[in-house]
Amino acid sequence: MKEYKLGDIVTFHYGKSLPKTKRINGPFPVMSSAGVTGWHNESLVKGPGVIVGRKGSIGTVFYEKRDFFPIDTCYFLTVNEPQVVDLKFLYYLLLGSNLKDLNSDAAVPGLNRDIAYSQKFLIPELNVQEKVVELIDDYNDLIENNNRRITILEDMAQSLYREWFVNFRYPDHADNLDADGNPKLVDLPLGLIPEGWEVKPLGELVEFKRKTIKKGTVSENTPYMGLEHFPRKSIALSNWEEVSEIGSNKLAFSRGDILFGKIRPNFHKVGVAQVDGLCSSDTFVLSPKERTHHSLIAMVTFSNEFVAQAVQTAQGSKMPRASWDVLQEFAVYVPDLKTLESFNSVVTPAIEQIRALSLKNRNLKLQRDMLLPKLISGQIEL
Numbered sequence: 001m002k003e004y005k006l007g008d009i010v011t012f013h014y015g016k017s018l019p020k021t022k023r024i025n026g027p028f029p030v031m032s033s034a035g036v037t038g039w040h041n042e043s044l045v046k047g048p049g050v051i052v053g054r055k056g057s058i059g060t061v062f063y064e065k066r067d068f069f070p071i072d073t074c075y076f077l078t079v080n081e082p083q084v085v086d087l088k089f090l091y092y093l094l095l096g097s098n099l100k101d102l103n104s105d106a107a108v109p110g111l112n113r114d115i116a117y118s119q120k121f122l123i124p125e126l127n128v129q130e131k132v133v134e135l136i137d138d139y140n141d142l143i144e145n146n147n148r149r150i151t152i153l154e155d156m157a158q159s160l161y162r163e164w165f166v167n168f169r170y171p172d173h174a175d176n177l178d179a180d181g182n183p184k185l186v187d188l189p190l191g192l193i194p195e196g197w198e199v200k201p202l203g204e205l206v207e208f209k210r211k212t213i214k215k216g217t218v219s220e221n222t223p224y225m226g227l228e229h230f231p232r233k234s235i236a237l238s239n240w241e242e243v244s245e246i247g248s249n250k251l252a253f254s255r256g257d258i259l260f261g262k263i264r265p266n267f268h269k270v271g272v273a274q275v276d277g278l279c280s281s282d283t284f285v286l287s288p289k290e291r292t293h294h295s296l297i298a299m300v301t302f303s304n305e306f307v308a309q310a311v312q313t314a315q316g317s318k319m320p321r322a323s324w325d326v327l328q329e330f331a332v333y334v335p336d337l338k339t340l341e342s343f344n345s346v347v348t349p350a351i352e353q354i355r356a357l358s359l360k361n362r363n364l365k366l367q368r369d370m371l372l373p374k375l376i377s378g379q380i381e382l
Contacts, residue, residue, distance in 0.1 A: 007117025015070035043067035059100030203328030223277030230269035238358035
């Protein structure tokens, strides 16, 4: 291995300003210090490329395979010495670096190029770099494949929910049509529903759990999920910290509980808890009172209609928060037992498979992140 200054092997290029009002939707990702933040019809840089956060989220590192448009909150990197360092290896090298700690301005966080250039790294021979990249890419490919399977399962479950509970095209719905071929609906105070169904407010079907755990010491390796750990538009909650102490009061949740992020509900942060743990007090913790209603409630709270209601009735301008007083009145259509069992026979296994895949991904990420610094430093030889 040989030591190099970063500035001897790569160049940091400034991105270009591209306000949202000037973006034209297209196939090219707009890259910022936070990663992909939009799309444009033109690219500025030919992929693949490495992007580093310059302002805002400084020192963040991203790898983009496609042609892309980096904006002025980030740098994009080019390799000066391709015989010294591979671009993908450079990405993995910088992931484990201290770039995030190189803030050059306390008032406005920023990464200075000259300071970044002065950082020194030990870099192995190219053939070793290629082996490291191949191994880590194998991990990432497995993770990405699982993510695709999770997305397919989520789309299937939500599509089934919409077809049955929004469009009322459930099995045997043809037996419940009027002369014009439309579903026979009963007019109730909370809405129109098919004959034989019930409509109930969400609050009657779930326990709104507010078990507070006071700040201080908690059991070793207790899972903690802040809203920053929630993915957007995915029920697969597989990211959490393991803590032994908490600095403020938190809420307890159990495996299977439905967690809904109430701050900025438009972020669509809602999912099914994979383990027992703690979460931010800015989370609604919902536990269906009947197990047979679990999959239905999960799909209701994950639906665009429920999130839209949360957004429209949120309180506060700078940090809008959803209101449980409002959302507990959200109408849930509860079908007859036969229809509910048919729905559960498809959606419940899908939710369990999502859990298995997301936990598998968590383990793969932990293994990858443990291996990467040891491979980069040469502690593990390939």
